Amino acid sequence: MNCEETRQLFSPWLDGKLTPFQAQFFQEHLDGCASCRAELALWKDCSVLLRDMGEIIPAPPGFASAVMEQIRITETPVARKRFQWARVYWKQLVAGAAAVAVLALGSVGAKIPFWHWPVQVAEHQPSTSPTDTHADTSDKPSVGGRPSSKTATNTQPGVAISSAPDAPQASSGSSQGGGHEATSGPRAGTTMSTAVSSDNEARVFLNKERKLTSTLLKVGVDSLDKSRAALQVASSSGIPGKQVAAQAVGEHECVVLRFIAPSSKADAFVDSLADLGTVLDWQTETQDVTQRFAETLQQYQSLVAQRENTRDVAERQKLNTQVENLESQLNSWDQEAGQHIVVLWLEKI
Amino acid sequence: MNDKLTELVHRAQQGSTSAFEELVVLYQDKVFSHCYHLTGNYSDAQDLAQEVFVRAYKGIKSFRNEADFGTWLHRIAINQYLNLRRKEKNNNHLSLDEPLSTDEGEMLRQVAASSDDPVETVEREDLRQLVSTGLERLPPEFKAVLVLREFNDYSYEQMADIMECSLGTVKSRLNRARKALRNEITALARKAGIDLGTYASENE
Numbered sequence: 001m002n003c004e005e006t007r008q009l010f011s012p013w014l015d016g017k018l019t020p021f022q023a024q025f026f027q028e029h030l031d032g033c034a035s036c037r038a039e040l041a042l043w044k045d046c047s048v049l050l051r052d053m054g055e056i057i058p059a060p061p062g063f064a065s066a067v068m069e070q071i072r073i074t075e076t077p078v079a080r081k082r083f084q085w086a087r088v089y090w091k092q093l094v095a096g097a098a099a100v101a102v103l104a105l106g107s108v109g110a111k112i113p114f115w116h117w118p119v120q121v122a123e124h125q126p127s128t129s130p131t132d133t134h135a136d137t138s139d140k141p142s143v144g145g146r147p148s149s150k151t152a153t154n155t156q157p158g159v160a161i162s163s164a165p166d167a168p169q170a171s172s173g174s175s176q177g178g179g180h181e182a183t184s185g186p187r188a189g190t191t192m193s194t195a196v197s198s199d200n201e202a203r204v205f206l207n208k209e210r211k212l213t214s215t216l217l218k219v220g221v222d223s224l225d226k227s228r229a230a231l232q233v234a235s236s237s238g239i240p241g242k243q244v245a246a247q248a249v250g251e252h253e254c255v256v257l258r259f260i261a262p263s264s265k266a267d268a269f270v271d272s273l274a275d276l277g278t279v280l281d282w283q284t285e286t287q288d289v290t291q292r293f294a295e296t297l298q299q300y301q302s303l304v305a306q307r308e309n310t311r312d313v314a315e316r317q318k319l320n321t322q323v324e325n326l327e328s329q330l331n332s333w334d335q336e337a338g339q340h341i342v343v344l345w346l347e348k349i
Numbered sequence: 350m351n352d353k354l355t356e357l358v359h360r361a362q363q364g365s366t367s368a369f370e371e372l373v374v375l376y377q378d379k380v381f382s383h384c385y386h387l388t389g390n391y392s393d394a395q396d397l398a399q400e401v402f403v404r405a406y407k408g409i410k411s412f413r414n415e416a417d418f419g420t421w422l423h424r425i426a427i428n429q430y431l432n433l434r435r436k437e438k439n440n441n442h443l444s445l446d447e448p449l450s451t452d453e454g455e456m457l458r459q460v461a462a463s464s465d466d467p468v469e470t471v472e473r474e475d476l477r478q479l480v481s482t483g484l485e486r487l488p489p490e491f492k493a494v495l496v497l498r499e500f501n502d503y504s505y506e507q508m509a510d511i512m513e514c515s516l517g518t519v520k521s522r523l524n525r526a527r528k529a530l531r532n533e534i535t536a537l538a539r540k541a542g543i544d545l546g547t548y549a550s551e552n553e
Contacts, residue, residue, distance in 0.1 A: 011524035015498070015505070042545065045473075046530065047499060049480045054500030059381035060395060064373040067402040068366065074403060 001025045006036050010043050065267050072282050205330050207294050210337035213263065215270050215284040217342065220349035221277035227255045227346055233272050234259050241342075252347050259342040266340030273344050280347065289333050296333075300326040358418060361409050369409070372418070373402050380422050386496045387430045389485050397433070401426045416510075423501070424511040427493050434489040475543055476534075483533035491526035498523055 006029045012018055018026060030037050219226075227243055234241040241259030261269050274282070300323065307319040354375075360368035380401055385394035404425050405412075412421055484492060497503045497511060508519045538545050 008524070011527045012520060014527075015523070017505070017520070043527065043531065045476060046480050046527075046534070049477050050484070050495060050499035051502075052477075053481065053484075054386060054496075054502075055382070056378055057382045057385045057394075059377035059398065060391075063377050063381065063395070063398070064370060067373050067377075067399050068370050070399055070403050071366065071369075071406050074407075 001029045003029075003033060003036055006030065006033070007039065010040055013040075014043060014047050062267060065271075069282065069284060072279065203327055203330070205293075205297050205300075205334060207290075207297065209288075209290045210293050210333055211286055211288050211290075212333065212336050212341070213266070213284065213286045213339075214341040214343070215266070216281065216345065217270060217273055217279070218281035218345040218347065219274065219277040220280050221346050222348070224253055224255050224346055224348050226276045227257055227344075229276060230257055230273055230344055230346070234261075234269070237261075237265055237269055239265060239269055252349065254348070255346045257344040257346070259344065260336070261340045261342055263338055263340050266342065270342055273342070276346070278349070281345075289337070293330065293333050296326055296330055300330060354418060355414060358409070358412060358414065361406075362412070369406055376419060376422055377402075379419055380426060383423055383426050383496070383501065384430070386500050387426065387489075387493065397426065397430060400429055404429065420503075420507060420511060423497070423503075424513075427497070427511060431489055431493060475541075479534045479537050479541075479543070480530070482537055483530050486533050486537075487526065487529055490522070491529050494519070494522050494526045495530065 006026060009018060009022060009026050013023075013026060030040065224246075231241060231243075239259050239261045241257055243255060244258045245254075245256040247254055259269070270282075303319055303323045303326065307316060307323060310316045310319060354372075357368045357372050357375075361372060377398070381394060381398045384397040384401065385391065388394045388397055401422060405422055408425075412418070484495065487495070494508065494512070497508050503511065505516050505519045508523075509516050512519065512522075514522075535545065
């Protein structure tokens with residue numbers, strides 16, 4: 001046996017797979033060849049090192065439930081397709097920015113003209129929204145939920161909900177990812193708020209990683225009273241939430257609820273909501289808004305600087321409005337990062 | 350398989366998601382480790398492991414009870430890993446069918462030449478680094494057999510079952526993989542200025 005033949009047997013030798021016949025010649029060659037002995041020792045140590053590397057690495061926490069969620073989503077291709085349209089609407093619900101959304105419900109064959117957000121949308125959070133008409137609240141640190149504050153703009157007394165022709169623009173604007181301010185700010189409500197809040201100071205935001213997680217859960221129920229059960233489940237876990245819409249979709253009556261759960265509670269909470277009836281759709285999405293936050297912040301800061309340098313009253317008001325809109329967007333991202341927005345859509349079936 | 354497993358698998362095959370979830374919980378660490386060893390990073394391992402279970406769920410009816418469930422999951426992982434890597438890019442994979450005698454001559458000369466030089470010995474930690482880096486640089490097919498054999502201690506027969514190939518193929522592919530790893534180590538060591546020549550003789 002020469003060196004090359006011997007080295008062809010290194011691998012089976014490591015695995016104890018040499019026949020006695022092979023083993024004999026193998027050993028004879030090694031005894032007389034230091035180079036092959038050295039090489040074999042290296043192979044052996046490599047093998048030992050590899051074995052050391054094969055330790056068990058535990059799956060991350062929540063792995064099994066993530067798998068099951070993935071399965072639920074992929075298991076319902078029909079539902080998924082049918083409710084594809086809901087994605088756009090869902091994003092708006094999640095963003096909380098849209099006062100009005102238009103839904104084209106192709107498969108059901110019905111056009112839903114409008115979704116009107118009930119006025120009470122804004123109530124569930126102690127909002128010190130910069131768009132409030134009270135100038136004295138606007139320079140406090142904004143702790144209020146931006147979704148509500150943004151909507152609050154549109155629910156000011158005397159401010160008309162956007163009319164139908166605006167709505168398609170609104171939905172396309174926000175479905176491009178992020179342009180929520182396009183749906184809300186410069187239109188409804190702005191004339192009232194700008195007139196009074198010119199003194200508000202710019203808020204300080206920090207650039208850091210921000211991720212928004214949201215789940216849309218669509219559940220078929222026998223009675224829409226299940227919404228009460230959902231709210232009960234939420235309040236027993238200390239999760240704020242509220243009904244945001246109620247409407248007939250084609251022949252189906254629907255109720256939509258929106259919750260803001262701490263990430264730690266979200267999975268269990270969504271699970272318990274799923275038990276309310278038959279799950280029709282279940283989508284979870286995580287958006288990394290770090291980059292958008294940074295860009296918006298830059299825009300915000302430059303507008304604030306512009307505002308300080310503007311003497312013209314009308315111009316100043318206009319800038320003020322833009323600043324406020326950006327600020328409430330930043331507020332919203334800031335607040336919702338680390339939280340899990342859960343939109344529960346109950347449909348009577 | 351023990352009774353509990355058999356029952357869980359049976360229920361999962363009948364469409365019970367809760368039974369399947371129990372199986373996920375039972376096997377998640379094993380599958381996740383396997384995926385981590387294959388992909389070499391946490392994030393890809395998570396994606397791969399999730400995909401493995403989703404595929405297992407879809408294909409559970411095709412699972413035969415006489416097989417080992419963990420092995421079956423490993424097979425899905427290997428296939429999925431190889432598919433992903435193939436899609437990823439048509440990088441310069443070694444052909445698995447090329448003759449074995451690639452760098453043999455050169456390697457021999459190197460070992461012979463360097464063993465004459467009295468240089469410092471290779472530290473074990475150095476070698477660990479070389480092995481670990483070398484493994485990452487191997488073509489996925491080679492990495493896969495090494496992971497199955499060295500990390501999971503699968504027998505040739507089990508590997509043949511997982512890879513759906515003959516024992517002969519297992520044997521020759523392992524041989525090629527180890528040789529390829531050895532060559533990577535040589536190349537890496539050379540780059541790092543580490544002399545492997547004295548390593549082995551010190552360990553005799």
